[in-house]
Amino acid sequence: MEITFLGTSSGVPTRSRNVSSVALRLPQRAEVWLFDCGEGTQHQLLRSDIRSSQIRRIFITHMHGDHIFGLMGLLASCGLAGSAQAIDIYGPTGLDDYIRACSKYSYTYFSNRVKVHPISPGRVYEDEEFIISCRLLKHRVPAYGYRICEKDRPGRFNVEKATALGIPAGPIYGQLKRGETVTLPDGRRIRGSDLCGETEPGRKIAYCTDTIYCDSAVELAEDADVLIHEATFAHEDAQMAFESLHSTSTMAAQVALAAKVKQLIMTHFSPRYTSTNAMDVKDLLAEAKAIFPNTMLAYDFLTYEVPRRRTVEEHQVSTV
Template sequence: MEITFLGTSSGVPTRGRNVSSIGLKLPQRPEVWLFDCGEGTQHQLLRSELKSSQIRRVFVTHMHGDHIFGLMGLLASCGLAGNNHRVDIYGPEDLSGYIKACLRYSQMRFAFPVQVHGVTPGVVYEDGEFQVTCAPLKHRVPAFGYRVGERQRAGEFDVGKAQKLGIPPGPVYGRLKRGETVTLPDGRVVEGKDFAGIPQAGRHFVYCTDTIYCDQAVALAQGADVLVHEATFAHQDAALAFERLHSTSTMAAQVALAAGVKQLILTHFSPRYAPGNALQLSDLLAEAQAIFPHTALASDFFTYAIPRCQTTPAMAVGAG
């Protein structure tokens, strides 16, 4: 799992930062999931290593323009490029009406199947490898944070052990890899679990914006490998944060600390901290690191590969 920041500014783009969007590249399948789609996201995709033709799902946090104004342009361009695969879009209930209005007044027609899903707290999507859940955040309009959980993977098949026991290679190896019980030609019965290495824990990515500090964000982010959290304001501008229901750098760090995440990445920065101003983004980073040391600042096109960890045998129960 690899995340690429396509926009890290809040409200309006700047010369160095576009408005909100993140691409999540999934492992072992040519598929990209997009989180928010601010104006200009399709241009950012062209400058990144991500391919718009691989976008299969879009998750929208809320209906503010800096998070959705790029969506229709991106979908239109994908259609003109000849894409014909289905795209599923998830977000607040008003998202469906917004898309229908855009289609009506622009006389646009989707050239491929598009399905819009209004989300409610809980599971919004799942398949054999991933589960996506959402939780309400605290903002001026209905807003949701998203958590992508990868299910636990079986450990690698121990070929050496199988060879030492005289088990011939072939279809039987495939059955053992799947954990099946196999009766060999000589009558021996072997268990697939006896040839499996340490299971690999599923990775978890959490995205929270726009919001002020709230308990729902802490609950959503519990134990995550990486939390991407907005940090619109510096700590000394907390009054603005409370007025506009955005987070400070210290609020984001407090969420990460309370949730016990492994890595915090800050994003959604106010342009007021641009180079040359009294406060810089480096000041926001220092504020957050004083509370949660494993904090980094996002920048446009910054890519973070979420590391995979092996779990212990005691944890090897059920899905991650």
């Protein structure tokens, strides 16, 4: 699981930061999932190592332009490039109407390859490897945060031990790998759990933007390996944060601390914070680190690989 930031500015793009979009690359299945799609996202994809032909799912947080204005352009380009890949899009009520209207008046047709799924708090998507859920955050319009949970994976199957027990190779191995109990032709009952190593815990990512500090963000981020959280304003500009229902750097850090996450990555910075102004984004980083030390700043094209979670057994070995 690899996260790439395609846009890290709030509201409007700057010379060094585009507006919101985050890509989650899943190498094991040659898929990319996008979270938000601000204007210019397809240009950012061209400048990155991510192939737009691998985009399979797009999750939209809310209907503000800096999070959706790049969606139609990207979908149209994928169609013109001859990509037959189906794309599922998840987002708030109104997203389907928006896409249909844009399609109608731009004479852009997607046939059946684009499907829009209206979301509500709870489970949004699930397959054999992942569960995606969402919760309402606190913003000026309905805005959702997402939680991406990788399911636990069975431990390594001990082929040598299976061979020593005289278990014939074939479909039985698949059953045992899944932890099932199998009865052999000679009457012996073999438990798959006895032949597999410790279960490998799945990783968790939370994506929270746009919002002011709220309990829903903490719940989405609980025990996450990575929390991606907006930090539009510095702490000294908290009044503007409350008026616009956006977060300060300290609010993002407080969410990370309360949720006991492993890594906080802040994004969605106001263009007011540059090296030529009184405060720079590095000052926002210092504010957040004072509360939650394991914090980093996102920038366009930052790539972060979500580390695999260690099993209890591995943790014990590392502490010996």
